[in-house]
Amino acid sequence: MTGAEHHWWERTGAAARRPGYELAVAYARSVAEEHVNPLLALGLPLSVAGAEGSFVFDQSGTALLDLRTGGGAFALGHRNAAVVRALVTAAGAVDMGDWQLPSELRTRLSKALSDSQPRGTWQWRFCVSGSEGNELALRTAVMATERTGLAAIEGGYHGQTGLAAAVTDPRYLHAKYPPLLAEPIRLAPDASAAGAIDESVAAVIVEPVQLTEAIRPLEPDFLAAIRRRCDEVGAVLIFDEVKCGLGRTGPVWAHERGHVAPDMLVTGKALSGGLYPVAACGIRTDGSNQALLKWRSDFRSTYGGSLLGMVVATEAVAQLTNEDNRRAFRDAGDELEAALNPSLGRRLHRMGMAFSIDFESPDHALFVASDLLHRGVLVPFPRASTLLLFPPFTLGTEEARTAARAIVAAADLADDLLWGIPNDDLR
Structure with a gap:
């Protein structure tokens, strides 16, 4: 990182300089500001324009790996x-x-x-x-x-x-x-x-x-x-x-x-x-x-x-x-667990295709969820010190590995950082 670059939480006015900012502001004005304000605070004026398989796409065409899946509504992936x-x-x-x-x-x-x-x-x-x-x-x-x-x-x-x-x-x-x-x-x-x-x-x-x-x-x-x-x-x-x-x-x-x-x-x-x-x-x-x-x-x-x-x-x-599908779903879960387990160990819990990761505090978990957005991975914003993941059952092997790399990197960064990053706007 050069001296001119900053971490996402250090940038000021980042959202206003990104494509889609005006769309996000219009959404806040016309629909629900409580959905938009946390994203603007992160410098990410996201507006979903499409979806396919394990990914959603914003208005600029950027792909985001979806481990939220609407709380499980997209269990079969997007547009199956x-x-x-x-x-x-x-x-x-x-x-x-x-x-x-x-x-x-x-x-x-x-x-x-x-x-x-x-x-x-x-x-x-x-x-x-x-x-x-x-x-x-x-x-x-x-x-x-x-x-x-x-x-x-x-x-x-x-x-x-x-x-x-x-x-x-x-x-x-x-x-x-x-x-x-x-x-x-x-x-x-x-x-x-x-x-x-x-x-x-x-x-x-x-x-x-x-x-x-x-x-x-x-x-x-x-x-x-x-x-x-x-x-x-x-x-x-x-x-x-x-x-x-x-x-x-x-x-x-x-x-x-x-x-x-x-x-x-x-x-x-x-x-x-x-x-x-x-x-x-x-x-x-x-x-x-x-x-x-x-x-x-x-x-x-x-x-x-x-x-x-x-x-x-x-x-x-x-x-x-379908039993053949269910075996494939289990295999997808096994892939994600295997990719996450070496780094997360006892922090990681799994039940079927629901995963959770324990952190030291709610702020810790919130930081990881926020950092993952900047890495192109969507996860539920945590309610406490646990980060939940609801991947699509159809998650591919490479997608599981991509998700795991991002999650481990975000968790490691959170572990290394000093506390005190302002996050009131993210709640």
Whole structure:
């Protein structure tokens, strides 16, 4: 580095001198400044103009390796060829369709989702987001049981709307979030906590593997204790697998680890194939909750169950559950782990295609995420001292090695630097 060059955190006015600055400012003005300001603070006025495979491209054509994947929505990579073909072909025959009129396309996706379950028979309702799916599940439980109590696990994230926000850990909501309709029982992830679930509780909502702040699998004994207690008091057990399901944490469904079946299951993100917003809420029709078995929610969603979305999701499920593909996905994860492990050692944790790296402090992790952006690698901005990675399942060998080199270099730089780099604008 010559004397005229500076590290990215030492540059002033860097963003204003880069292509795309005016686009970023217009986005901040017209859409959401909270998304733009951290990037401007880093001197990176990014504006996504395209995507393909493991990469997104900014307005200047620069490729960025995507290890965010929208929290897992792009599990099959960006613009997966088979999913694109399915959507284009479908658009030649159908449109969104009317949610109130039956369609074989919805039946086909329902069968694919039911066939992928380790046990039980299922009926499915379709919606457009995980938040909406969790909202539907919680509302159905409340109406079926005629109870108002809810219970949720500490550290859970279930969405930003109504009941879904009510059961989300408050740490993950905006500080000025409005008062919520219900204050749930907050359960520690310990089997002894199941005793707090009583006859006032309509539903307990659980992510079998939490992926918001770190990789936190809930122990099989805990899930079994929650299942037993729900059966005892007549509460509905809901598994939120919007992020951890469809292969992200290893098995097709994260709850397979614990051999515990829910009464309701919510899925999304990867279900969309990265192309069309689709989420699903499943009701187990041979389960033990008698109130739920007698109830069917009159769910209405103009865009839920879009016929185009059904085609996309059916193709996504076919790819995500195919055994040959799943072996290839595991191999991709093995490649990334092997490339990272020699340098990161015990800092590195993996569960399926979810990775995390522990750092000394939140500032440490935040610096690494910021530095990686300058190295052309997109990762989630950390919430604590752990950096999460959600690579596409289709990550290639050379892409894994490229990602690992960048991550190790950023981590080494963070280790070598003195603390005190201003970062308030990055939060």
